[in-house]
Amino acid sequence: MLEHYMKQGSSYASHIDGLVWMIFLMVGFWFLFAEGMFFWLLWRYRKKPGEKAAYFDEHAEHKIKYNWVEIPHRLILVCDVALIVGAISVWTEVKISMPQTDETVRITAQQWAWTFQHAGPDGELDTMDDITTVDELHVQLGKTYKFELASKDVIHSFSVPLFRLKQDAIPGRVITGWFKPTLAGEFDVQCTEICGIGHGIMPAKLHVDTPEEYAAWLANPSHYLAYHY
Amino acid sequence: MVSVRSTLVALALALTAASGCTELPASGVARGQVLYTNCEQCHGKSGEGSTLVQAPPIAGLPAWYIEAQFLHFQTGLRGAHPDDVEGLKMRPMSRTVKDPADVKVVAEYVASLPAVKTEATMGGDATKGQAAFATCAACHGADGQGNPDLKAPKIAGQADWYVVRQLTKFKGGVRAYDPADTAGATMKGIAGTIPDEAAMRDLAAYIHTL
Structure with a gap:
């Protein structure tokens, strides 16, 4: 229901x-x-x-x-x-619990934006091909992701209603968790902890891509040239 | 007989009036003044800025520059870099103003505010900075009053911490990261010639004295 x-x-x-x-x-x-x-x-x-x-x-x-x-x-x-x-x-x-994960995504909250560091084509974080985006998270359908959640300033809360996932981001701590997307499409991310005057305008987009869509997104050369939002 | 609906409407209007909500003028600087109340939270009632939230003084900056930067924040030409902590704050706030005409009147209101002199905080050497300022003067003018034809804003008297922060961002590609920001690209090239942060502090100290 x-x-x-x-x-x-x-x-x-x-x-x-x-x-x-x-x-x-x-x-x-x-x-x-x-x-x-x-x-x-x-x-x-x-x-x-x-x-x-x-x-x-x-x-x-x-x-x-x-x-x-x-x-x-x-x-x-x-x-x-x-x-x-x-x-x-x-x-x-x-x-x-933390199941066997396929990839790690780093999520950083700040007033009033979400930054997502994706592993890039090599599947490893902190390498040259990482893709960092603002307010736009791309994940692949059916893969299990570990996330590392941090905050640059105050307490935020990473909420993905589609996943039934909600996790506070605490300054000074890196909080880990996981999710496995099972439905492709474009969905909402929203901060759910009052974090200042811009709290209500701190959304992000979650893109759950099929393997083909994800490969096309990875291959977009603009990731490696400049920031386009 | 007064209907229940009419009573509720009257009650809602009375509560709205009692809440202190201000009527929004249709146009002009007066409209900009009311819209500016959203900006006050960080930039201050007089546009004096705040070091606490790293919001620069904006009072008295030229309207064309305020409007241009506002639109840059809205479109992602500025403030969308993951390392631009302050820009990422301004980016969503800029998007709360939907109508370009409102952006213009807010800019006009901010430009009408008398410039606010801030305290020097960076400890730079203004004498050394003056020598280095010759490069800046080519676009911003010897008196730092700017040149709209070159898209160079007024920088005279700007807070030294903000000047250092922006020069650092230009140099590191955190600002002017998009080739479409042509004026920013020029500034990025110039900032790249400043050897280190000490030189930036000296430059900022001189600009602060203008």
Whole structure:
């Protein structure tokens, strides 16, 4: 359902959506159950002609309290455990583990631009054929990328909704992560940490290219002559 | 009977008026003055600049130069180099002004502001700088007042830190990186003849005294 509003474009996007969906269902169920029960009890034990409104107190029978408090309580705890297991599983996959990667891209944030250092034709960073772009990230469909994220000034946040990826960039630190694009096209990158007056105008474009498109982009001689944006 | 919709519209207008939002004049320097409020965050209310955010003093610079540089930032001729930290700040801000006519009126407003003298911060030797300034004078004039025919802006009195920073950028190709920036290309060649940063500081110290 979430994919209806925002396409899933990375290998782990569906896992994050699944987790969000699981949280929504469990929290939603208990919210509706608790509110329904609350209003039903208000109506069921309301004041009637010749009869005072009834309510539970410390003198209520143990069995009644057990049924209405203890059982839902324990069921919610079971749900909590399920959510924690799901969350840790996804967190470990996305943030903790680092799979075998095909290439590394260096991402530098500053007020108010993104700089992307691509490995170039040789697939290695910090060599002569690196391609550095501003506000334009090119990646190849199906390849697994490691990213190295840094900031030149204040805290920014690298957000790619298509990937369901969001990672803060902290001055003085290089934060690593990974993604594997699974959907070709042109998509949005946006800073999602208030970073100054230009925060709202700090977008970038993500191009997920097919191998042919990526090869054509690499071969563009303008990368090696001047900066064109 | 007053409809709910009319009431809400009246309420919205009242809240807008109470918020302090300023009405935007249709044209002229007055319009430029209102639009300039976006620039104040970095360049200051009087165009005095800020060393804190590395925004240069711009008050009193010629309108043609402000407009030209604004358009350069918009089109990527300036401020799009990955190593141009300050330029990359100005680039998105320039793109918030969509209408070229608005760029013109903002430039006219900035040009109308009285030039602001800044404190010298780089410790250069103005006497040494004066000797080296002969090369600059060919385009910018002996008094540093600039020459629009040569696309050379006024530089007299400019903040020394900004002059050093720009000379460094020209020399390193961080500014005038695109051949389409013809005036920048000239400046890039000249900056390349300055031997080192000490010479740049001396030059900036002299320009600051003009």
